[in-house]
Structures are given as C-alpha cells and as structure tokens.
Amino acid sequence: MKIELQNVSKSFSKNKALANVSLEIDKGIFGLLGRNGAGKTTMMRLISNILRPDEGKVLVDGKDINAHEGYMQSILGYLPQNYGLYPYLTAYETLDYFTRLKGITSSEDRRSQINQILKRVGLIDKKNVKISKFSGGMKQRIGIAQAVLGNPKVIIVDEPTAGLDPEERMYFKNILAELAEDKIIILSTHIVSDVEDIGSRLAIINEGKLIFSGSTNTLIDRVSGLTYETVIPQNDVEKYRKEYCIVSTIHTGNEVKMKYVTTHNLIANSKKVTASLIDSYIYSIGGLER
C-alpha cells in the first residue's frame, strides 16, 4: 500500500497553503513536521479527501482518490487536530455512533470491535462513563479509538499529542506504534520528539512547501559534524542570528548557551556536539525565529 501526492497545490483565497507538493508514503509511521500554520493540516485534509486539491492528485494504491468517490473514506481512520466529542454520550455510545457512521451494520460486529478497541486504549472500565467526565488524555484516547474503528488501512492523526502530559503522550505513542504493523499511519505534529520516538520516515513542510522527505537518519546526517555549541553574552544573540543558523538557545543569567549549525567560521570557544533530530529540523526550517 502506498500514498502518493503528485504536484499537489491548495490555496485559500489569496493564501497558498500548499505549493506543488510531491511525496510518497509507505506502510509504517510517517511523521509530518512543520511549524504551526505550515500547511500540515491542509495536507492531512487533502490526503483524507476532506479537501480537494486545486492542482495535482492524491493517489492511493495508484487510484486518484478524487476520481474514486468514497474509496479513501472506506479505508481511512482520521483524528483531526481540533475535534470535540459529544459530552452527553458515554465512551461506548460515542464509538457506537462512529461505527454506525462507518457503515458497520451488524450490532455484534460493532459490540466486539468497540470492546476490543476500548481494551486497547485502556478505557474498557470507563465504557459507560460520559465523555464530559473524561480528562483531555482520555478524550484523546477515544479520538484515536474512533479513528481505528473499522480496521482502516490508513490512519491519519493531526497533532494528537498537543496538550497531553508526558505520560499520556507516551501512552498515545505506544498505541500508534502498535497499530503501525500493517497500516500507513501519518502523524502530523510540530513536536519533533513524537516523530523521533516512533517514526523512521518523515517530511518537513514550511510555508506550504515540502522541504524534506526521507528517513530521520538522513535528516540528522544533514547537520552531522556541523553542529556546535558555545556560550555567548545575551546581547550578542541577535548579532549571531544574522550570521548563523541558531537551533537552540538556553538563557542562564546574562549568558546564553547557544547551539548552531554552520559550514563556515566558528564562533569563539565553540565545541562540536552530536546533532539531534530537532537540531536538523530547526536548521531545515531556517533556524529559530526568535
């Protein structure tokens, strides 16, 4: 199974949300990184066939999803970035509602799938509790549970870990990793560690343009041997920002511990450090903005 984006563009009024993006996504977890407003959600919606591209095609197994009405919807599980759940329904009823919308007509099938997925997300003992009594993390688990219902071949999750505490975030990532065996999972996020922990392939979008696609190792290799760390006076940060690509700054009193990527002159007292995925990502999107 493979998803292909071929020269896909999408605009909203005068804003170009995506410009001529071409990308291939295979089985496993695929991370989509980018700043807020970079175009990730638009891309997720285009792949989900919720939006239609202005130009280009989205192909799944060679089929144009716009030309094959309903095909993508039949193999898709989707968790949008900003979603809510009906507070007056219980966890079980919420999932029952979505199984019905997904066209699972047999009540026995529905019951068995819902119980199975509630066990998987650790909410089986809360199945009769109303959603209004759930924490943010529990609601997120219900969100992923509804996406997984019907055993979809493609699961798209848009910023799923935003707002979760570290424990919930780890729990969520484990669920995704378990699901990834025989599916395509597209994880859109601006949190680099989410991709680092569970994804081996990723793409980076910046201002609607695809600026990287490949493995996490390839991305790290881009700045490997080029990443340095130094301590400078706080006032000098802006001066160096013009000359160097700063990937991290940690303020300690009047000084700043600064990490930067360079291919030319080093700042005094710099030492080479091991590059991480986040360093490479920040470098790819043009360094820290502020």
Next chain:
Amino acid sequence: MSKVFAIGNYDCKMKMRKISFWLITILITIYTLLDTIPSNYTRSMDVFNNHKYVALRIMKDTMQLLSIYIAFLCGDCLLKDERLGISEMMASTSLKKREYIYGKFIGNISISTAILFIVTVICTIPQIFMHPNAFELKPYVMSFIILGIIPVIFISGLATYLPYYIRSSKVFLVIFILYWALCEFAEFKGIEYIKYIGYAKFKIFQGQGISPPELGPVLNMCFLLAVGIIPVVVLANTKYMKDIGRI
C-alpha cells in the same frame, strides 16, 4: 438509511439527557394541566365536557411553549458539530451529506415529538378520570397529529437549516421569538404557523370545538410542511461547509 437513523437516534438521546429537556417538559405539563383541568368555577361550562375542545386546548398550550423551546434546543444542531470539530471526523467516514442533514432533521423531529407526546399523554389522563364513561380518544389523537406534529415538522425544519444559513443559533432564536411574538400577540396574519393554531383558538373562544377544515388552515398546513421540509431537502443536496467539502 441506518446512518440517518443512527444520527437521529443519538441526537435525540443526547438532548433527552439535558436537564433543560426535563425541566421544560415538566413546566409545559404543569402549565397545560392547570389550563385544561377545570376549576370549580369553570367546571360547569359545557366546553370542558367537550373532548374536541379540551384536546385543542392541550395542544395549543403545549405548542405555545414548546415551539420556542424546540428553537432553543435544536437550533445549533449543525453549527455545534462544526464548532466541536465533529463534522470533520464525520467527513472522514463514508457518511454522505444528505444522510447527515436528514439524520439531524429526524433527530429534531423526534425530540420535539417526544416532549409533545409526554405532555399530551399526561394531560389526557385526568380527562379519562373526569369522564370515565364518555371519554373519546380520537380528538386527542387528531389534535396531536394536526396541531402538534405539523408545527413540529415546521419548527424542526427551521431549527435544522436556518441557523446554518445565518451562521448563528442565537440570532435564529431571537428571530424565532420575534416571529412567535408577532403571531401570538400582534395577530400577525402573514405567514405565521400559529395561524393554524390561531384557527383552533378562534374556535376555542367561540366554544364550538373544531369543525371541518376551511381553506385557510389547509393552505397554512401546506405552508408549514413546505417551509419545514423543502429547505432541508435543498440543504441536504447542496454543498455543505465551505472548506470541508465532503459531507
């Protein structure tokens, strides 16, 4: 069709779990009971022994309060899904737009009919005891269908599509209350759905019970059904949501 009924069923279920649903049901029931159980003074009036009259009076009282509550309870059914982001999740399933809209419409009709039914049944029970040998069920059933269900379809339809078009359930509610007030207090004779009930009220005040429908009420009934149903069908078959174009 199963998706339509799933949406309708769950929509109805959710609204029934709201405390306001039960409060308004109790309030309407009390108001209607007080108005239809005769006091010592009115007990001697013949009209209170006329089941057609009492059935009409139950329906008139119920619909007066219920119509506004339906507008309040059901007016945000589409906008709320958009606001909560549920529409986007729905768009990722195989649900079709028309199934969604019809499901919401059926949900609105179901919840309104449920209140109407509960109030009518409770308010009819005293009549059975008051006239143990002369009770007639037919007038209550007929008034439930003609004076209850038809305005319910009208208001449920309005509450489904109008807030979506004007993009605000609150503005819709204000418009609806103004319209209701015009019909109720200013005898606004233009396009009011209350006109049909107004016809019944006229008969009530005349103390005559209901007679075979005249052309005006029949036309008005057609108007109510058309205004309630046709725009829902149009909405269900045209593009819904500007950038979430699938459903």
